[in-house]
Amino acid sequence: MVNLFKHAKACTTAFAVAAASFMTAGHATAADDTITIGYAVALTGPNATGAGISTVPNYRLWVDQVNGEGGIEMPDGSRKMIEVVEYDDRSSNEDLVRAIERLASQDKVDLILPPWGTGANLAIAPLMARFGYPQLAVTAVTDKAPEFAARWDRSFWMLGGGHDYATGLVDVLAQARDAGTINNKIAAVSVADGFGIDLIKGARPAFEEAGFELVYDESYPLGTSDFAAIMSEAQASGADSFVAFSYPPGSFGMTKTAQAMGFNPKVFYISVGGAFPIYPGIADGKADGVMAIGGVDGTSDSVKAYFDAHTAFVGNPPDSWASAVTFASLEMLEQAIGRVGLDHGDLAAELSNGTFDTVIGQVKLEDNQLRDLWTVGQWQNGAFVGVGPADKTGAAAPVIPKPEW
Amino acid sequence: MKYVIYPVALALLAAVPFVASDYALGLLIGMVTYVTLASAWAMFSGPTHYVSLATVAFYGAGAYVVAMLNEVMAYPMILLITAGVGAAMALVVGLSTLRLAGVYFVIFSFGLAELIRQLITWYEINIYGTLGRYIFVDITARGIYWQMLALAAITIGLTAYINRSRLGLALRVIGDDEVVAAHSGIPLARMKLMAFVLSATILTLAGAIASPRWVYVEPAIVFNPTVSFLTVIMALFGGANRLWGPALGAIPLFLAFEYLSAHFPDVYPIFLGALFIGVVFLFPNGVLAGIEGLRRGKKEETA
Incomplete structure (x- = not known):
């Protein structure tokens, strides 16, 4: 019996210590003059290569550019700096799902950027829908995009099937x-x-x-x-x-x-x-x-400018398929925020109906999908x-x- | 006394989702999942010392059963079938391999996950015609947590029962010396097979219960070998021969990995490798045994 209590005590102590270290790990909540944007992508594991080419460099480049200009412009003309919360999903969808829950319910970030890969984007889609965040899924190639866009009406599918x-x-x-x-x-x-x-x-x-x-x-x-x-x-x-x-x-x-x-x-x-x-x-x-x-x-000057900026910031040019579309999705997000602010419902509606000037030209989604693709x-x-x-x-x-x- | 403590503790754990945030609940699900996996793994591998790297073969198979059946039948029925599939798989595998000993069994079990992954891939491509399936089951995170908690409780309860039964005794003898066990009249194959099938059935069920959180499954996603390694290291870290050892290894390690992925994403694989080495060198019998050893040492000094 004594032994049992000893074990139980050891259990609770270990748990309490671990839990305490977690509580303090939460990120400071954003002040009013910043926007927190979170994402969980594969920084390690088999998906890290793809994410490291098409996704992560573009996220970082965009944040750098926007903050360099003084932040994202809000509808009232003020600007808010972007604060990033970045997690590694270790190429595991279980970890990814938990990271999204963490971003939404613990860090309470203003916006969540999508992970890399078809499976990863599908794994988080129900969660994003439940928390109400718009999901600009770029690196997800699926023929079922029309079904998904209908199932989760704040999801956007931008790379066709x-x-x-x-x-x-x-x-x-x-x-x-x-x-x-x-x-x-x-x-x-x-x-x-x-x-x-x-x-x-x-x-x-x-x-x-x-x-x-x-x-x-x-x-x-x-x-x-x-x-x-x-x-x-x-x-x-x-x-x-x-x-x-x-x-x-x-x-x-x-x-x-x-x-x-x-x-x-x-x-x-x-x-x-x-x-x-x-x-x-x-x-x-x-x-x-x-x-x-x-x-x-x-022939596009904006594509050329984007390639130059990417090369200067990352050290190498982007890939010529998903990278430009990823960057365009971020520009869409930025412009949509400038028009309607940070309310998730308004943002989703604007992304769905609005027209945007991006690096890949003028973008207007059809049924929440980018159909004008190379x-x-x-x-x-x-x-x-x-x-x-x-x-x-x-x-x-x-x-x-x-x-x- | 413990007949009161355990149900109360279980009830308290079951009530946590009513106060926890979504992220806390996600953490709990992950933790309880690994407690289940590590405990189920230790049910067979702990006493027999047969180190199995096949955890993800069963865990992934469970997820795949749900993916294949979720559109055609009710969820409880799927769970029953999953348990059947897990047991049948373990029976076939066990009958053909439990005669292997030592490193041969380790290698075989690692290959098993790859084999099943390739079999499913072949089936999906050539028979079903596409790779990747969707799981749209109407189950909330809370529902998953409760199911997994129940499975964890059953696993630990079953382990406690086995430890006291003739099966447990036989397994321990087998683990200590198979020749002696055979000469004492223990039916080696049957005993090992029973424990292996029980353990594998639980692993398969755990995969089925966890799978609705993935929504989309592909063999490459489901049969992730890291799951097998994590399970082994967690069980060994806590102590695979003790009832609460695997659970006690799973919880702190799970939290440590979660902390690392948020704060030091790049060092996670290094940490994992160092941990493997550290456990083997410092706590070959698990942290619990290590702590007890230290205490005993101190007592002897003072005496």
Whole structure:
């Protein structure tokens, strides 16, 4: 019995000490002249790479710029400095959910910025809805965005779904085929993970509808590092177009493999990673002509200014797919606050209905989604520029066939 | 006396959500989850010394059962099926592997999580046709907390019961010396299997209960090996051979990790590594045993 009490006592002491250290850990509540903005993103773990490219640098850059100008302008013309509360979700959705609860109920931040990744954004969506915060989900590519926007009416989905990118690519290829530059055979490989599957599922019917023949269609497991076998089969298939729905490791590996084996298809398309600033280095300086997912308006001065600011602040240029959209979402937030203040309901309504001037041009959401997206980009003269949809302002003409490696 | 203390303590813990903030409740859920995982892990691995890294295989499988069934049947029914799936998995795995000893079992158990993850991935891609499922179950954070608390109480209660039963005695003998156990007429395979199945069923249920908080599941999200490592380190930290050891390891470590993620996000992996080494060197039998050892030492000095 004595023993039991001893244990119980040890338990309570340990708990009390730990709990006390927590109480004091809470952040000081903001004074009236500041806005607290919180976010939890992957700073460690497998998602840290993606978050470190598309999400975190843009958050920090934006806060730095806004505070450099004296803070966010409020509807009454006064300015409030931004105070940031940043947590690491360790790439775990359990930790992420708890961090959001912490931001909302403990730190009571004014606004919460979204995490990186589709799964992460979905995991927090019900919570954000319950606490009433608007959620500007950028790095979440999902075909179910319309359903989610309807389910959580303060959520905004800004990077489209796999289907959009697949059909966008098919359109670009169909034009080239109609012009007689490529044959109607496609060799496609896809990574056996959520993203790759969504894309290939969207692409198969779209290719068929456009009259293409999918002569090679193979998936490879996540983590594959040797692409020689599938690349030589793709080469032997007689297709002019090589299409890879891939993640960065695959995109980079296939580029190197194609170069090593002298595989020179007229269209070389890879997915995530192709728009990264490090890609030309991976391709040994021969990136020109490579197509990939994403893109930015190569003729726009605001994009150029954003790239310069990003390079100066972070040390390297942003990626040319999600980064600019992430930054645009923050500009939207800033402008919406300037128009209606910090009330979450008003903010959500303004984001949903308003028109915003951003780095990616004028943005007006449709049913809480950004639909005016770059789906296909291409490296041209050392820059990754949007080529599809062809009718989008600033679209460059695709260079097909791609110059040899 | 303790027949009064435990129910009262449990009732008090169950009443906490009525006064706690959302974040405090989130913390409690995390804490109770790891208390459950560490205690369930220790139920088998504590007495037998079979270090299992398969925790997330069962935990993740539980979450996946909910993800697959949440649109077709009622939640209590899903929990029943989850328990069945966990037990069946453990039975198959246990029958084929519990003859492995020492490091071979550790390696196998680690591979098991990867195996199940790849099997589910294969199934989802080739049969279901897409990867990633949604869990839209109408359960609040409070509901999750209460379920998890009940599971934790059951786990610790069951461990206490096993410790006093013939099964517990047999497991301890097996842990001390398998040859001796065999010669004393203990049916090794059956005893180990029983404990393994009980432990795995609880781990699977814990995954099912926790899963509604994730909303979206993918094999890569669900089968996160860190869960297995954390469970082991928590149980060992507190003391895997004691009834309250795993719980006592889980609570402070969980809070420490939470504190680190907010204040020193970059050092968390370093801390985790240092902790692993520290526990093995300083408290091979857990902090509880370590403290008792210190006290005993002092008493002997004064005497």
